[in-house]
Amino acid sequence: MASSSSMLTPPAAVTVCSSSKSKGKTLEQQGVSGWGCDTYTPESARVFQEWLTSRRLPPQKLVLQPVKSGGRGLVSKANIRRGEKLLYVPFSLVITSDSEWSNPECGSYLSAAGVPDWPFLATYLISEACQGTNSPWHSYISALPRQPESILLWSESEVNKYLFASSVYGQALERISEVQKTFDSMDSSIYRKHSDLFPRKFFNIQSFKWAFGILFSRLVRLQSLNEQVALVPWADMLNHSSEVKACLDYEEKSNTIILTTDQAYQPSEQVFISYGEKSKGEILLSYGFVSVDTHPGDSLNVSLSLSPNDEMLEAKQAVLHEYGLSTPCKYPVTISGIPSQLFAFAYLAASPSTLQSYYSEMAAVAASKGGLKLDGFRPFAFDVPLDVDIQAYQTVLDTIEAALRKVSKYLEDKGKDNIVMSNESDAKNAKLRMASILCTSEQRILQRAQYIALIVPKIIRTKLRELLARKTSSGDGKSSLLYGLRKLFN
Numbered sequence: 001m002a003s004s005s006s007m008l009t010p011p012a013a014v015t016v017c018s019s020s021k022s023k024g025k026t027l028e029q030q031g032v033s034g035w036g037c038d039t040y041t042p043e044s045a046r047v048f049q050e051w052l053t054s055r056r057l058p059p060q061k062l063v064l065q066p067v068k069s070g071g072r073g074l075v076s077k078a079n080i081r082r083g084e085k086l087l088y089v090p091f092s093l094v095i096t097s098d099s100e101w102s103n104p105e106c107g108s109y110l111s112a113a114g115v116p117d118w119p120f121l122a123t124y125l126i127s128e129a130c131q132g133t134n135s136p137w138h139s140y141i142s143a144l145p146r147q148p149e150s151i152l153l154w155s156e157s158e159v160n161k162y163l164f165a166s167s168v169y170g171q172a173l174e175r176i177s178e179v180q181k182t183f184d185s186m187d188s189s190i191y192r193k194h195s196d197l198f199p200r201k202f203f204n205i206q207s208f209k210w211a212f213g214i215l216f217s218r219l220v221r222l223q224s225l226n227e228q229v230a231l232v233p234w235a236d237m238l239n240h241s242s243e244v245k246a247c248l249d250y251e252e253k254s255n256t257i258i259l260t261t262d263q264a265y266q267p268s269e270q271v272f273i274s275y276g277e278k279s280k281g282e283i284l285l286s287y288g289f290v291s292v293d294t295h296p297g298d299s300l301n302v303s304l305s306l307s308p309n310d311e312m313l314e315a316k317q318a319v320l321h322e323y324g325l326s327t328p329c330k331y332p333v334t335i336s337g338i339p340s341q342l343f344a345f346a347y348l349a350a351s352p353s354t355l356q357s358y359y360s361e362m363a364a365v366a367a368s369k370g371g372l373k374l375d376g377f378r379p380f381a382f383d384v385p386l387d388v389d390i391q392a393y394q395t396v397l398d399t400i401e402a403a404l405r406k407v408s409k410y411l412e413d414k415g416k417d418n419i420v421m422s423n424e425s426d427a428k429n430a431k432l433r434m435a436s437i438l439c440t441s442e443q444r445i446l447q448r449a450q451y452i453a454l455i456v457p458k459i460i461r462t463k464l465r466e467l468l469a470r471k472t473s474s475g476d477g478k479s480s481l482l483y484g485l486r487k488l489f490n
């Protein structure tokens with residue numbers, strides 16, 4: 001893991017990769033308040049693995065090693081079959097909101113206050129980290145990254161500078177602000193009221209961001225345990241690949257966390273898991289990296305709104321509200337297409353008052369879940385005038401082109417900025433590189449979406465002219481039109 005901005009790191013630059021000299025002392029007694037380690041060393045890996053074994057992790061087919069991408073990762077020591085079960089991390093090694101606190105008073109206080117899982121676990125991590133070697137999790141905390149690669153550790157000016165053109169810009173700022181707000185609320189309602197339990201020296205925004213960075217990049221949702229969120233030492237050393245579907249889960253029979261592989265591995269190959277079907281931007285937000293490989297699931301969110309000048313604005317807002325939508329609405333565009341839901345929204349936005357009886361059906365499609373195929377070029381089966389089709393596609397096109405202009409300009413300017421890049425620090429260069437990969441990927445997706453949104457109105461207009469010239473009924477003409485367009489979307 002490369003390091004991030006120094007501005008938001010926990011205080012004091014002390015590396016605490018397990019040391020026997022500090023035995024029996026809290027971090028406070030040691031005068032240390034930077035948690036985790038900076039880099040992989042064989043010694044720190046050995047100490048961590050010994051601790052895991054002492055906590056009953058069974059012998060493993062995997063070993064913790066430096067890897068090409070992702071800093072450290074788990075690498076196969078022997079042949080691994082597809083479908084083989086690995087890890088078997090005992091549940092006693094898992095951190096959840098039910099874990100025991102070294103300082104039980106802190107835990108009882110938070111439970112009584114009904115603190116939600118994430119701030120609860122963040123406080124747990126900080127509280128255990130403060131305990132130093134007195135915490136049963138000392139070796140785990142020492143093995144965690146001192147600067148988790150999370151967007152939370154980017155400064156606001158870095159987010160503005162590097163991400164403003166990408167689709168996740170707003171989400172990045174929102175996430176940073178949400179964590180700040182969560183801290184403020186914990187601080188005013190809990191930490192400051194009980195500074196004996198939650199000393200300011202440790203329970204501050206820097207530590208909170210560190211803990212949240214750890215949670216964003218390592219917390220797993222265990223499907224077989226009612227989606228319980230958990231930190232799973234050892235399993236959380238697995239890196240992500242978009243080509244892998246295998247996830248961690250709880251196995252009741254063994255009371256452990258297991259990984260069932262979905263591919264075979266040879267000795268010395270890195271074993272991967274999936275962090276979920278996430279876009280490059282979402283991965284950057286939570287895990288702080290952007291992979292160069294492309295995959296069909298790569299997507300970006302585009303937002304659509306209703307025109308404030310629409311005379312039917314209120315009626316449209318009301319039907320959207322009925323289906324649980326509010327504007328602007330975000331939809332994921334992928335390299336393989338634009339979702340029907342987005343088109344349905346655009347049709348609603350483009351529909352005049354004469355189509356009011358269809359608003360509800362349009363909103364229902366706009367709010368529907370899962371993949372929907374377009375029948376021809378419309379996201380629903382009923383007829384609307386062809387000029388509404390054209391207007392709806394124009395809305396989609398305008399939205400896509402606005403996003404495209406932003407990323408293209410960013411990439412163009414960045415090209416001119418190459419000299420500046422070589423003068424920046426490694427951490428800044430890494431951010432610039434990630435932003436460029438993200439914007440390049442988004443540009444590719446948007447260009448394809450632009451093609452779809454452009455070509456359809458063109459075909460509609462041509463066919464419309466033909467129809468008018470032939471003065472045939474729109475039914476016949478439309479069916480051949482639908483046939484031609486179907487090929488584009490299927």
Ligand SMILES: C[S@@+](CC[C@H](N)C(=O)[O-])C[C@H]1O[C@@H](n2cnc3c(N)ncnc32)[C@H](O)[C@@H]1O
Pocket residue numbers: 001069070071072073145148149150217218236237238239240241286287288289290291
């Ligand atoms: C669950 S941890 C995995 C273990 C981590 N590599 C470590 O050394 O602690 C998630 C973090 O690993 C890194 N990571 C995971 N998959 C990656 C990948 N494919 N490329 C680059 N970094 C990756 C990111 O820093 C991410 O925040």
